[in-house]
Structures are given as structure tokens and as C-alpha cells.
Amino acid sequence: xxxxxxxxxxxxxxxxxxxxxxxxxxxxxxxxxxxxxxxxxxxxxxxxxxxxxxxxxxxxxxxxxxxxxxxxxxxxxxxxxxxxxxxxxxxxxxxxxxxxxxxxxxxxxxxxxxxxxxxxxxxxxxxxxxxxxxxxxxxxxxxxxxxxxxxxxxxxxxxxxxxxxxxxxxxxxxxxxxxxxxxxxxxxxxxxxxxxxxxxxxxxxxxxxxxxxxxxxxxxxxxxxxxxxxxxxxxxxxxxxxxxxxxxxxxxxxxxxxxxxxxxxxxxxxxxxxxxxxxxxxxxxxxxxxxxxxxxxxxxxxxxxxxxxxxxxxxxxxxxxxxxxxxxxxxxxxxxxxxxxx
Amino acid sequence: xxxxxxxxxxxxxxxxxxxxxxxxxxxxxxxxxxxxxxxxxxxxxxxxxxxxxxxxxxxxxxxxxxxxxxxxxxxxxxxxxxxxxxxxxxxxxxxxxxxxxxxxxxxxxxxxxxxxxxxxxxxxxxxxxxxxxxxxxxxxxxxxxxxxxxxxxxxxxxxxxxxxxxxxxxxxxxxxxxxxxxxxxxxxxxxxxxxxxxxxxxxxxxxxxxxxxxxxxxxxxxxxxxxxxxxxxxxxxxxxxxxxxxxxxxxxxxxxxxxxxxxxxxxxxxxxxxxxxxxxxxxxxxxxxxxxxxxxxxxxxxxxxxxxxxxxxxxxxxxxxxxxxxxxxxxxxxxxxxxxxx
DNA sequence: ATTAATAATGCAAGCGCTTACATTGATAGC
DNA sequence: GCTATCAATGTAAGCGCTTGCATTATTAAT
Numbered sequence: 001x002x003x004x005x006x007x008x009x010x011x012x013x014x015x016x017x018x019x020x021x022x023x024x025x026x027x028x029x030x031x032x033x034x035x036x037x038x039x040x041x042x043x044x045x046x047x048x049x050x051x052x053x054x055x056x057x058x059x060x061x062x063x064x065x066x067x068x069x070x071x072x073x074x075x076x077x078x079x080x081x082x083x084x085x086x087x088x089x090x091x092x093x094x095x096x097x098x099x100x101x102x103x104x105x106x107x108x109x110x111x112x113x114x115x116x117x118x119x120x121x122x123x124x125x126x127x128x129x130x131x132x133x134x135x136x137x138x139x140x141x142x143x144x145x146x147x148x149x150x151x152x153x154x155x156x157x158x159x160x161x162x163x164x165x166x167x168x169x170x171x172x173x174x175x176x177x178x179x180x181x182x183x184x185x186x187x188x189x190x191x192x193x194x195x196x197x198x199x200x201x202x203x204x205x206x207x208x209x210x211x212x213x214x215x216x217x218x219x220x221x222x223x224x225x226x227x228x229x230x231x232x233x234x235x236x237x238x239x240x241x242x243x244x245x246x247x248x249x250x251x252x253x254x255x256x257x258x259x260x261x262x263x264x265x266x267x268x269x270x271x272x273x274x275x276x277x278x279x280x281x282x283x284x285x286x287x288x289x290x291x292x293x294x295x296x297x298x299x300x301x302x303x304x305x306x307x308x309x310x311x312x313x314x315x316x317x318x319x320x321x322x323x324x325x326x327x328x329x330x331x332x333x334x335x336x337x338x339x340x341x342x
Numbered sequence: 343x344x345x346x347x348x349x350x351x352x353x354x355x356x357x358x359x360x361x362x363x364x365x366x367x368x369x370x371x372x373x374x375x376x377x378x379x380x381x382x383x384x385x386x387x388x389x390x391x392x393x394x395x396x397x398x399x400x401x402x403x404x405x406x407x408x409x410x411x412x413x414x415x416x417x418x419x420x421x422x423x424x425x426x427x428x429x430x431x432x433x434x435x436x437x438x439x440x441x442x443x444x445x446x447x448x449x450x451x452x453x454x455x456x457x458x459x460x461x462x463x464x465x466x467x468x469x470x471x472x473x474x475x476x477x478x479x480x481x482x483x484x485x486x487x488x489x490x491x492x493x494x495x496x497x498x499x500x501x502x503x504x505x506x507x508x509x510x511x512x513x514x515x516x517x518x519x520x521x522x523x524x525x526x527x528x529x530x531x532x533x534x535x536x537x538x539x540x541x542x543x544x545x546x547x548x549x550x551x552x553x554x555x556x557x558x559x560x561x562x563x564x565x566x567x568x569x570x571x572x573x574x575x576x577x578x579x580x581x582x583x584x585x586x587x588x589x590x591x592x593x594x595x596x597x598x599x600x601x602x603x604x605x606x607x608x609x610x611x612x613x614x615x616x617x618x619x620x621x622x623x624x625x626x627x628x629x630x631x632x633x634x635x636x637x638x639x640x641x642x643x644x645x646x647x648x649x650x651x652x653x654x655x656x657x658x659x660x661x662x663x664x665x666x667x668x669x670x671x672x673x674x675x676x677x678x679x680x681x682x683x684x
Numbered sequence: 685a686t687t688a689a690t691a692a693t694g695c696a697a698g699c700g701c702t703t704a705c706a707t708t709g710a711t712a713g714c
Numbered sequence: 715g716c717t718a719t720c721a722a723t724g725t726a727a728g729c730g731c732t733t734g735c736a737t738t739a740t741t742a743a744t
Contacts, residue, residue, distance in 0.1 A: 006484070006486070007484060007485045007486075009729095009730055009731085010730060010731060010732095011730075011731095019693075019694085020693065020694045020695075021694090021695095021730090021731075021732090022693070022694060022695075022696095022732080022733075023692085023693060023694075025731065025732060025733085026692095026693085026732090026733095029732080033691090033692080033693095034692070034693080035691085035692060035693090038692080038693085050481060050484065052457050052460060052461050052485075053461060053730085053731075054402075054461060054463075054729085054730050054731070055398075055458075055461040055462045055463060056397075056398040056399075056401040056402045056407075056462070056463050056729085056730080056731090057398075057402055057699090057729070057730035057731040057732090058730080058731055058732075059398040059699090059731090060396075060398045060399055060402060060698095060699045060700070060701090060729090060730080060731070060732090061698080061699055061730075061731040061732040061733080062699090062731075062732055062733085063699070063732090064732095065398075075417075075423060075426075075427065076423060076424075076427065077420070077423075077625075078419070078420065081417060081418060081419075082418075084417075085417065085418060097458065099441065100442065115394050116397075116439065118394060119394050119395060119396060119397040120397045120398070121396075121397060121398050139392060142348070142349060142392065143348075143349045143394075144348070144349075228625055228629065257629055261628075261629050264631065283419075283570055284626075284629070286603075287570065287599055287603050287626070287629075287630060288629060288630070288631075289606065289630075289631050351699095351700055351701085352700060352701060352702095353700075353701095361723075361724085362723065362724045362725075363700090363701075363702090363724090363725095364702080364703075364723070364724060364725075364726095365722085365723060365724075367701065367702060367703085368702090368703095368722095368723085371702080375721090375722080375723095376722075376723080377721085377722060377723090380722080380723085395700085395701075396699085396700050396701070398699085398700080398701090399699070399700035399701040399702090399729090400700080400701055400702075401701090401729090402699090402700080402701070402702090402728095402729045402730070402731090403700075403701040403702040403703080403728080403729055404701075404702055404703085404729090405702090405729075
């Protein structure tokens with residue numbers, strides 16, 4: 001045991017190595033600005049003292065944290081997991097650390113998290129979707145924190161974004177639903193309030209219906225939280241309708257998983273009696289039975305590109321471009337012709 | 343636009359309110375140490391300037407961050423999601439913020455993350471499982487950072503922990519497998535290397551076999567990463583064995599989900615031809631078909647208790663107790679008698 | 685050898701905040 | 715009315731690091 005040693009500081013290292021703190025700092029941050037022999041001596045001291053730089057002090061002095069913050073709506077399910085993992089990996093490659101927090105789809109909570117992340121010295125922020133008070137953007141501007149929107153593509157928006165066209169992607173899916181012969185269409189959507197992705201997807205379905213000459217006012221929509229149970233619940237409700245819809249388009253795979261699960265519970269055959277579709281193509285989509293026909297979103301690609309763009313912005317190498325990621329339809333087992341046509 | 347304002351500091355607020363920085367600081371941190379009138383004036387200034395305290399500066403000066411770090415092996419699947427969410431919620435209630443990072447089951451990465459979190463001023467750390475270099479604990483001690491182990495319970499260990507008895511829980515499951523009549527048992531385990539939970543679960547199966555008078559050397563074990571694909575892969579391998587095992591005990595629900603999925607693909611009926619069991623009882627367990635017989639782990643309870651214990655440790659109110667969470671068997675559809683007995 | 689240029693290192697001023705201690709003002713006891 | 719007490723506020727010393735600038739050592743060019 002001996003005496004209580006407390007954590008060594010830069011100063012301790014400097015003394016141990018017989019150099020100034022400036023030199024130690026340079027050894028750690030720009031090794032090539034220090035001569036080999038000195039560097040070795042310093043590194044040796046760092047090693048033997050078990051020195052870890054104090055992050056807060058570094059941030060304060062350098063006004064740079066090499067930290068990127070991300071606020072995602074939820075960590076509860078896998079919707080954001082893959083994309084975020086890729087984002088983090090790429091960030092790491094670019095020399096940054098990721099700080100994540102989740103807002104639980106609550107704008108107030110999101111605002112708070114943004115402030116927290118900024119206070120913690122985040123150099124840049126990843127935000128999901130465009131819908132957000134202007135005040136927040138002003139705040140970020142004042143603090144000179146670049147921010148990038150992901151999971152949504154909107155060339156019209158003021159802010160740069162990396163994402164896909166939610167409307168078009170869903171529209172493509174809905175077209176294929178319609179061309180399979182479905183006319184009585186229902187949708188389980190995420191809460192559209194303040195969620196441009198959910199809005200876009202709903203819009204996509206409407207658009208496809210219009211194109212197909214269907215009356216969009218016939219579209220039954222249930223809005224609910226993106227949770228398996230909620231999907232199940234909504235599905236049960238829809239199955240009580242008369243006439244029953246022949247297809248249930250879900251706002252994402254999580255809802256769809258809940259739906260097919262509920263169908264089995266109710267003894268309704270998917271896709272023989274009713275078809276179900278998802279969105280995202282997360283792992284779950286393939287695991288449930290029947291496997292989901294869905295829209296594949298290249299989350300990894302999106303995550304990586306977002307990371308590169310955001311670091312470029314942070315480093316002043318980019319003003320913030322808007323990047324479009326393309327999705328594609330994945331045909332599996334949960335979508336078929338409506339029963340009366342087969 | 344006007345002039346480029348930069349983020350206001352404590353000093354700016356102090357000037358605006360006509361008080362000293364000390365008073366502003368007190369307003370923010372111990373409001374009752376400042377008289378009502380002054381406080382109002384200060385708060386007004388804070389509001390109108392849109393002031394957000396600089397976290398790094400605060401941490402540096404106060405040597406306290408009200409931040410707890412957690413290093414979990416993976417964010418990829420839902421294994422830790424629920425428990426971590428509960429941990430975070432409780433932490434928030436106790437006035438702390440959570441910083442999460444994932445080590446990808448790599449000890450070297452974990453060590454690095456620990457250092458990062460400590461450097462970032464974490465007041466305490468949540469670690470998963472006991473297996474870890476002594477050197478790491480020494481490091482934490484030197485920095486005086488309390489740490490708590492979760493997801494594993496070990497009264498023998500030096501370190502406090504909040505978790506469940508992996509061995510006993512799995513043993514109970516295995517007993518019920520054996521009493522269903524299974525003799526040709528296989529297991530898809532997580533990587534046991536440096537993972538006391540995986541080790542414990544494997545050990546639990548062995549123990550139940552011994553109790554049941556079976557030869558543990560007959561147990562086929564495939565160790566693999568906790569991923570759906572890997573579970574599927576391992577399952578396929580096991581099905582190639584002659585004689586084929588009648589039950590596949592999986593180290594967790596993710597592996598089991600992969601297994602039942604692969605079974606369907608191979609046209610093998612679960613549980614009619616082969617039984618499968620999981621562990622954790624995450625959402626996935628109920629969604630796959632057949633629904634998994636598994637061990638229910640009260641993740642939320644564990645997360646909450648861990649949060650309370652760890653904050654107590656950080657605040658010097660506890661030396662670090664070891665808390666045991668109890669699990670229970672959940673019987674669903676994936677386990678039945680072996681075929682030749684039915 | 686001498687000087688100019690350049691590389692390596694040291695010096696010291698902060699970064700924005702908290703807090704021990706000093707100071708001031710108010711309240712109360714005599 | 716005067717001093718002891720205590721509450722409210724101010725003063726200023728850091729916290730551990732980075733970095734512009736000053737200083738010294740090294741190398742190249744004349």
C-alpha cells in the first residue's frame with residue numbers, strides 16, 4: 001500500500017522526464033515536434049507513472065474535445081443500432097469519440113441533451129430528422145457547433161443532412177403493394193408529430209395510392225410508438241375493422257414484427273389472409289416469420305458517411321453537404337396477393 | 343446577424359447581473375446560499391444570455407462530474423439494452439448522467455475505454471462481469487474511482503457486484519431440460535474466454551448433467567460470438583452431428599433466435615424434432631417462433647439497483663455491497679420432450 | 685569561423701469554473 | 715449604542731492542460 005498516491009499529472013511526468021510540461025504535451029499531441037530521444041524519455045515516464053491525461057483540462061485549454069455527440073430518439077430497439085455503430089466506428093477511425101444520448105422522442109428532452117452535449121464540449125452533433133425548433137439551431141450557431149441531420153434527406157432544408165428519401169422509399173414499397181392487387185390498405189405509422197421520417201413514410205403511401213388511382217381517404221392509419229407491443233396492438237385493432245384490410249403497411253420493422261406476431265396469436269395467416277410490410281430491414285425483419293418484405297436502408301453506409309461529413313465540418317473542411325443514400329425494396333414472405341385474388 | 347457573439351461565460355452573466363462570479367456559481371449550484379432577490383437577477387441574466395455552464399471547467403474546478411461511465415461488451419443487440427436503460431433512468435433520478443461505451447468483448451478495448459471514461463471525469467464506473475486484469479482495478483483505485491460489476495453475482499469476488507448467479511440459473515434450466523427426457527445435449531455458448539457469465543452458464547449445464555447422472559464429456563459445445571448469424575451457423579453444425587442432439591441449449595436468446603431461425607430454414611421442427619432454449623428473456627424470445635423457453639433475468643431491477651449502489655459508493659455512503667438478483671425459468675414453446683419419447 | 689535559418693524546448697498566460705477565506709452588512713443581545 | 719454572530723457576497727487561488735512566443739541548440743551556408 002504505502003502512501004496514498006493520487007493520479008499523476010502532466011507536471012509529474014514532466015518532472016520525472018526532466019522536461020517542461022510543454023514538451024510532454026507535445027509528445028502526446030504532436031510527437032513529431034519533439035526529438036526522438038526526448039520523446040522516449042517522456043513516454044517512459046508516462047508509462048511508469050501510469051499517466052492518463054485529464055480530459056477536462058485538455059478540452060479547456062485546447063477548446064477542442066475530439067468528441068462528437070449524437071442524440072437519437074431511442075436506444076430501446078435496434079432501429080438506430082447498426083447505423084450508430086458504423087457512425088461510431090468511422091468516427092473512431094477519424095480520431096473522434098462518440099457520446100450518445102437518447103431523447104425518447106421528446107423534443108424537450110432532446111433540447112436538454114443538446115445543451116448537455118455542448119456543455120460537455122462536443123465538437124459537433126448528429127441529430128435525427130429535421131423537425132426541430134429554430135431556437136435550437138440558433139443556440140448551436142452561437143456556440144459554433146456544426147450539426148448534421150441523419151436518417152432523413154431533404155435537399156430543401158437549410159441544414160445539411162445525410163439520409164434517404166423516406167417518402168420515395170415508402171412510395172416504392174406501397175406501389176408494389178398496390179400492384180400486388182391490394183386495395184384495402186391500412187398503415188401502422190410511427191407518431192408523425194415532430195417526426196419527419198414518419199411523416200414522409202405516411203406521405204409515401206398516400207402518394208402511391210394516388211398514383212394508383214385509389215382514394216387516400218380510404219387509408220386507415222394508426223399512429224403509435226415504435227414498439228413491438230404497440231405494433232401488435234394496432235394490428236389487432238385493424239383486424240377488427242370491417243371490411244378487414246388486406247395489407248398492413250408498417251412504419252418500420254419493429255411495428256411489423258409486432259404485427260406478424262399478433263397475427264399468429266390471432267390465428268391469422270400472413271401473407272395468405274393479410275399481408276404485412278416493414279421498413280428498415282433490421283435483423284428482426286429476417287428473423288420473424290414470415291420474414292418481412294421491407295425497405296432496405298443501408299444503415300452502415302449512412303453512418304459512415306455521416307461520420308465523415310460531420311468530421312469534415314468540424315475541421316472546417318466542409319460547409320455541410322447534403323448526401324442522399326439510396327434504399328431498395330427487399331422482397332421476402334410477408335407480402336402476397338390479397339386473398340380474393342389468389 | 344450583427345456581431346459574432348460567442349458563447350457567454352460565467353463572467354458575462356456576473357457582469358450582466360452586477361454580482362461576482364462566485365455568486366453566480368452559487369446560484370447555479372446551491373441556490374439556497376444566495377438571497378432571493380439576487381438569485382432572480384442572476385437567473386434572469388442566465389436566461390437572457392442563454393448561458394450554459396462549461397462542463398469541462400466545472401469538472402476541473404469541482405473535481406466532480408456527476409457522471410457515471412459504463413462499459414458494456416456490445417450495443418449491437420438487445421442483451422444489455424433494457425438493463426442499461428433502467429440504469430440510466432435511475433442514475434438520472436439520482437442526479438447523474440450516464441456515459442456508455444462498448445468494448446466489443448475485447449479486453450484491450452475495454453481497458454482503453456476505462457481510461458477514457460476516467461479521463462473524462464467519470465465519478466464511478468459500471469463494468470460487466472468480473473474477469474479483468476488486476477492492473478485495471480489498481481488503476482481505478484489510484485484514481486479513486488469506485489466501480490461496480492453487474493450482470494454477474496459472485497460473493498467470493500473482491501469487487502462488489504449486482505447480478506445473478508449465472509451458473510445456478512442455467513443449471514435450473516438444464517435440469518428441466520434433462521427432466522423432460524433429453525440425454526443428447528448440445529450447447530451453443532458465448533465465448534467463455536474472459537467472460538465469467540458465459541463460463542458460468544456452461545458450468546451450469548455441466549452441473550445439471552452431473553446431477554442427472556449424465557456424462558459431461560458427452561456435451562457438445564460450440565463457442566461463438568453472441569450474434570444471430572453465429573447462432574444459426576452453430577445450430578446448423580450441430581444438426582450435422584450423428585447422432586443428432588435432441589436439444590440445443592443456447593447461451594442467450596440471441597443465439598437461440600439464430601438457432602430456431604436456422605431450424606426453420608433447414609426444415610427441422612422445433613420443438614418436435616429438436617428443442618432449443620435461450621437465456622435472458624429479452625423481447626426477441628417471445629417474438630421468434632416458436633417462442634423461447636428461457637431464463638428470465640429482471641434486467642430493469644438489476645439496472646436500477648446497480649445505479650443506486652454505485653451512486654451510494656460514489657457519494658461515500660457505501661463501501662460497495664454485493665447484491666443478488668434472482669432469475670426465473672420461463673416456459674414457452676421451444677422446449678419439449680425429445681422425439682423418441684413423444 | 686560566422687551568421688542565418690531552423691529545430692527543439694521552455695516560459696507563462698490563460699481556458700471557465702469552484703470554493704476557502706476575507707469582507708461587508710444585518711440582526712440581536714446586553 | 716456597541717459588540718458578537720451570522721448571513722450574503724466578494725476576492726482570488728487554483729484545477730491540469732495547450733499554445734503563442736521567447737529562448738536556446740543545431741545545422742547549413744558562406
